[in-house]
Amino acid sequence: MTTLYSACDVSEKAPQPAAAGGETWADFVRSARTKSLRLAEHTIVYYEGDPADRFYEIAEGAVMLFKLLPDGRRQVVGLLGPGDVFGLPAGEDHDSASETLVPSVLKAIERRDVEASVDLQRHVNQCLLRQIAALRDHAVLLGRKSAFERVASYLMRMVPNRGVGDHCRGRPDVGVDEAVLRITMTRQEIADYLGLTIETVSRIISDMKRKGYLVADRQDRLRITDVCHLCRQSGMH
Amino acid sequence: MTTLYSACDVSEKAPQPAAAGGETWADFVRSARTKSLRLAEHTIVYYEGDPADRFYEIAEGAVMLFKLLPDGRRQVVGLLGPGDVFGLPAGEDHDSASETLVPSVLKAIERRDVEASVDLQRHVNQCLLRQIAALRDHAVLLGRKSAFERVASYLMRMVPNRGVGDHCRGRPDVGVDEAVLRITMTRQEIADYLGLTIETVSRIISDMKRKGYLVADRQDRLRITDVCHLCRQSGMH
DNA sequence: CGCCCACTTGAGGAGTATCAAGCTTCGTGG
């Protein structure tokens, strides 16, 4: 486990007045009121229970949110990418821990800077709604899908340029429907995301290879030979 | 299945001007810009995929949110009570269905009425953050807890006057720690909430009775003989 | 080159699901 803000690089700028009416989110995030953090991969941003004085937007990279049970069982409760916002608990303290999956750039944001503006609030609101939708989908996965369906769903989620649920639609008669994806998460992280064990994830991926659904071009590169076919086995269609 | 707005009773009031600055949520919800809906139990408020022109606050009662897989598997993704807000999807259409668990009174709210005011937005924001916290807890339950722990967690959640995670704390040396709770959900609903089958839920409740953790005073009334003890078996402590 | 870590594979078993009866409870109507 890496510690808080190791390998971090805070860019300091001159302070500026508070939000003007109608300021866009993009302007706000680029303004001096947000600090940039450059973090190495597998860096903990905060732990569950830490006081939440500020929150974050991902500028580049990817972040994972997770919770631990007292006996050490872990559940990953969110996978976030550029544009996503995290670190806003309902109460005073963080309700989950967060860790970078790859080298990432985060924007640290003061809560009160956002609370003053309708436009900024609305943007945060929209981010929260997307996360709620993702969490509900994930509840279906964890509560009702088989191990095979979970892994298939996970792989679908990793396919670039496809929103969740967008697979197999909007791509009129492409003969060969291949996709190459880079797996940045370890087997343990995937397992903790899918509510499975590392062995089960490994076995199912091997099984998919044996069946010809997947080809491992390199260590961390998987090629899905028929995206549509795999998607149909994810339990969603 | 009851249909949309069966047994509903819309109270009409005179229209009123849009939100003034600094209007509180309580004022807003009581104002003429929200319509009251009185719904019987087990009434569907909306289905997944329905257009989301307005959202709701629960004034009285309880509502369950759920999603269905194409083959009929169901997962309950939210249990809501008075003060909770629902029916706000990230996109245009509802990402889950909603159904009353008991006779309920809902306030129907136009999205644009809230979007104009910082104070109202902030209130909705806070509601969303609470739901995100609940969804994350639920992901841990679904992904990492045993069937016994899930049922124990569920029963803890139903104990009146105790926030989630509040059990066993803040009640200094109460000798007998009993709690009586009314179970308004059917076994099927509980099972779909916990990601189990109806038989497993039934077996575990029977098991808890056999062990003396529970006593069924009446059909829909369960008495937990030792809340602390059961809580310790929910996987959270 | 060899160690270490992450991943893979195998054997066996625990925990839930499934299928199939029974059992309560409650509402209905004779």
Add this chain to the structure above:
DNA sequence: CCACGAAGCTTGATACTCCTCAAGTGGGCG
């Protein structure tokens, strides 16, 4: 008032998925 039926709940027997424990295997890096 009680017989009847239906729906929801409980229980049992069995199957199967996934976990646990244990032993390999392979790639990256000093």
